[in-house]
Amino acid sequence: MIDLPFYKPHGNEIELFEHAFRKQLPLLIKGPTGCGKTRFVSFMAKKIGLPLYTVSCHDDLTASDLVGRHLIGDGVTYWNDGPLTRAVREGGICYLDEVVEARKDTTVVLHPLSDDRRILPIERTGEILSAPPEFMLVVSYNPGYQNFLKGMKPSTRQRFVSLRFDFPEPELEQQIVIGETGVDAMLAKRLVNLANSLRTLKEHDLEEAASTRLLVYAATLISSGFDPMDACRAALVEPLTDDEETAEALMEIVYASFGK
Amino acid sequence: MEEYVGALWHKFITDAADKRYPKEAVTLEQIGKTAGILFRSWGGDSGLAVKSAAATAHGAKRSLLQRIAGSNLKAELTWLDGETLHLPTAIDLFPRMDLNRDLYIWLIALAATGSDAALPWIQRNQRATQDVLARFPGLSCRYQRLKDAVLSTRPLPERLSSGEREQEEAIRAALLNPGSVERLPPAVRPPQPVYLWLHPDPPASETASGKRDDPQDHEAGACLKKENDRRYQAERVDMPDSKDGFMMSFRAESILSWAEYIKVNRPTEEDDSPDGRPAEDMDRLSVAQDGKTAASRLKFDLDLPSPASDDLPLGEGILLPEWHYKKQLLQPAHCRLQPMLARSAEPLPLPAHLSATARRLRNQFAALTPSKVWFKGQFDGSELDLDACVQFSADRMGGFQARERGLYKAHQYRDRDLACLLLADLSLSTDSYISDRERVIDVIRDTLFLFSEALSATGDRFALYGFSSLKRGNIRFHILKEFERKYNDEIRGRIAAIKPGFYTRMGAAIRHASQLLIRQAATQKLLLILTDGKPNDLDQYEGRYGVEDTRVAIHEARQMGLRPFCVTIDEKGSDYLPHLFGINGYVVIRKPAELPRELPLLYAQLTR
Structure with a gap:
């Protein structure tokens, strides 16, 4: 029995992943930050029993970072595979x-791999x-970021089977928080309600919604004995805003859930 | 002397009559931003504005001292209507500041939770209280504290007459055990206002009362513009159409105050008392449509200029849709947008006072031009730098201890495949002066000049347009520079010819600008909107209608893959711009005079 990481499915994503894997289709996962994209992929890798090569893309990532490059040895050069090449081999x-963080010319190397040629x-x-x-090939991105000079080329996006992730329904999210941290149901419920209050502020007052990951952080701090209100400030309020006035207002929302 | 003594007496008697704690007061201004955030996060409608409430007469019994002092006639309570959350201007009921602040938060929670408006007041508030306590368990200890504090300020039931006593007991029971009281026992007078609950009988909002016969003829911002921004409770009544002059239909001795609404047939007399204070003492302002067109009531003439002197219209005009937020539907072909070209714009060089700044900006922006360069000697890169490798190997073979150096070549280039459309608000409000010498329009003109100078140095494709509007049939879309045109003296002449126009129907202008921008082949498209205030126009396009239409237009632009961004010099912009553009979609320039220099730099930041 392999030791699977904790993962609660939202819908049919496990099935879709398995079908895509069997039929050799590349997969694109989009969703807000901290909603479980990376966890899902590592869960699936374990479940199917495959090695996982993760590359966190950034704007200095070049095609040779993915494919590989020559290194200088003692008087000779030798070729060193990048993570993509290694996964293919x-x-x-x-x-x-x-993946949108990477420059567009970088992602073009994925094109022959992500259609039926698979080379x-x-x-x-x-x-x-x-490719065996x-x-x-699995890529993910967060469509919420308004990265002006970036964004995925439509021709790249069209090569993937796409899966949209969102924050889970309150009950499911409670189970996730409980499953990850072992806090009691009452606390999980309060945290999830609080997160949903904060999420309604997205776009108007906050740039990003409170993620499930932040909720798990808060629950972890609380379950290890930290004061609940301070835990919420550290894990839920301060990560979401730099503006002091907004932070104070968010703390009021925390007080309304946890009492003061 | 007389006045001095009078003032002292007033202070003494009001202090004695009413237990208030002005030193511990919390004002709406202090918690305005928090109030908005709390209201929205607890499920309130994000389109609502938070404003101070009008004090309304409560009609409850007053103590002898209060009657002598003439105080405690009205109370500032909380209520919601279609556009606004009304909160008290300040709360100084309790001797402790934190309690006063808690009361604000409690009222916001109550308003955000909402309740069935069909229920009687006492049940509605008990239900809302229960809901809030169930949803936000953390508020329950605050409720306990507030409830105790409120009960201590309420009259003791034993000291009230029968009827009022039962009523007071019912309210006390409802506060102690929300949900326990079914109905309010009848009494001669209404009970003392309950500050922990929402308004028993919210004043009808402006939009709710009175139907306008002609939606085109609206009172166009003629409402009292006050320094203190306090809202007055207003009703709209029909203008009396009888022709028989002043007719006394009541006993003259019953005229007690300024507030009586007298049916006098004086349709156009203007009596704008500069001292608006009587208005604060009134229960209700009565506003009638006097049958005159808007123009006669406005201080300036807003007729369209004659065709001979006006700018040159191009084509028949373009029909555009508009969003009706109450009906939640897009009304097709609702507005007509007329592209126009300045008639008498002579080609001009750049104004002399801008040339120094322009030169500096051009130099700065030249650095942004697209370039593709191989950088040698890098520690990381896609290719080996052969020269460095040979040197390195030779050094090693020759026995030199070569210091570490980069052996790679990196191909670095900037990808600036972008097009930018700048849409400038040329409404009449830009005619106002921001300093002794400059008007807003002058600042906008300089901004357009410097922006064009800077962008023509980068090689980015850009276009400039201006807009103003006069109702939905006349949206004037001024062409300053199209994408395909080169920035030259002719364009400078057109920029120099811009002048303040009419109103700001932003939605239609944004929709048309989006259409122009989407045709560009660039992969990145930036829609910059330069404005000095809220969307508004003469017809229903004001307040929330205009804001919501603009919001939908912005949303459509985003869906098309454009990036809208707003630059405003309206200091109150932060009140409504997050709703339109999102928290990162706008910037407020505090010193308008700096706009010309700020905008190009902002552009550089946005597109970096």
Whole structure:
């Protein structure tokens, strides 16, 4: 029996992932930050039993960071595979987290891998690798970020089967908080209600909604014996805003749930 | 002397009559932002504004001292209507500031939770109290404290006459055990106001009372513009149409106050008392439609100029939809937008006073031009830097201890495939002066000049348009620079010719600008909106209607893949702009004079 990480499905995402894997389709997961995208992928990798190569994309990420590059040795150069190439050679899930953060010319190397050719041409060594059936490409991004000069090329986006994640329903989220931290049901319920109050402020007063991850942080602090109100300030209020007045208002919402 | 003594007496007697604690007061201004955030997070409608409430007469019994002092006639209570959450201007009921603040928070929670308006007042408030306590268990200890504090300020039932006594007992029971009281026993007078509950009989809002015959003829912001922003309770009544002059239909000795509504047939007499104080003493302001057109009531003439002297209209005009927030539907072909070109715009060079700044900006912005360069000697890169490698190997073979150096080449380039459309508000409000010499429109003109200078240095594609409107049939869309045109003296001439126009029907202008921008081939499209105030127009396009239509227009632009961004010099912009553009979609420039220099820098930041 393998030790699976904790994961509560929202809907049919496990089934979809398995079908996509079997039929060798690449998968795109979109959803707000901290709603369980990365957890889902590592859960699925464990469940199917494949190695997982995770790349966190950033705007300095070049194609050679994915594919590989020549390194200088003692008088010679030798080729070193990047994570994408390694996943293609050995079979496994290559997971590109926050793929829009990478420059667009970088993601173009994914194109031949993500259609029916499933090949990875390596220009510098002249190799053409074709992906084994165990290889799967998964990318994720957060559509909420208004990254002006970035954004996914439609031609890239069109190559993926897409899955939308959102924050779970209150009852499910309570179970997740309980499952992750072992807090009691009453506290989980209060935290989830609080998070849902805070989420209604998205776009008007806050840039980002309170994530399930932050809720789990707050619950973890509380269950290890930290004062609930201070835990909420540290894990839910301060991470969401830098503005002092807004932070005070958010604390009022916390007081309304936890008493003062 | 007489006045001095009078003032002393007034202070003495009001202090004695009413137990208030002005030193411990919490004002709405202090907690305004918090109030908005709390209201929205607890489920209140995010389109509502938070404003101070009008004091309303409660009609309850007053003590002897209060009657001598002439105080405790009215109470500031909380209520909601379609556009606004009305909260008391200040709360100084309790001797402790934290209690006064708690009362605000309690009232916000009560208003946000909402209750069935069909229930009688006493049941409605008990139900709302129960709901709030169930939803926010953390508020229950506050409720206990507030309830005790409120009970201590209420009259003792034993000292009231029968009827009032039962009523007071019922209210006390309802406060102690919400949900326990079914009905309010009848009494001669209404009970003392309950500050912990919502308004028993919210005054009808402006939009709710009275139907206008002609939606085109609206009173166009003619409402009293007050320094203190306090709202007055107003009703709309029909203008009497009888022709028989002043007719006394009541006994003259019953005229007690300024507040009686007298049917006098004096349709156009203007009596704008500069001293608006009597209004504060009135229970209700009566506003009648006097059958005159808006223009006669406004101080300025807003007729369209004659075709000969007006700008050159291009084409038949474009029909655009508009969002009706109450009906929640997009009304197709509701507005006509007329593209126009300045008639007498001579080609001009850049104004002399801007040339120094323009030169500096051009230099700064030249650095943003797209470039593709191989950087050698990098520690990381996609290619080996052969020169460095050879040097490195040779050094090693020659026995030198070569210091560490970069052996890679990196191909760095900036991807600036973008188009920007700047839409400037040219409404009449830009005619106001912001300093001794400059009007808003002058600042906007300078901004357009410097923005164009800076952008033409980067090579980014850009277009400039201006807009103003006069009702839905006349949205004037001034063409200053199209995308395909080069920025030259002719364009500068058009910029120099901009002048303040009419009103701000922002939604239609944004919709048309979005259409123009979406046709550009660039992958990134920025829609910059430069304004000095809220959307408004003569017809129903004001207040929430205008804001909601603009919001929908912005949303549509986002759906199309544009990025709208608003730059405003309206200091109150933070009240409504987050609702329109989102928290990161706008910026308020506090010193308008700095706008010309700020905007290009802002553009550089946005597109970095």
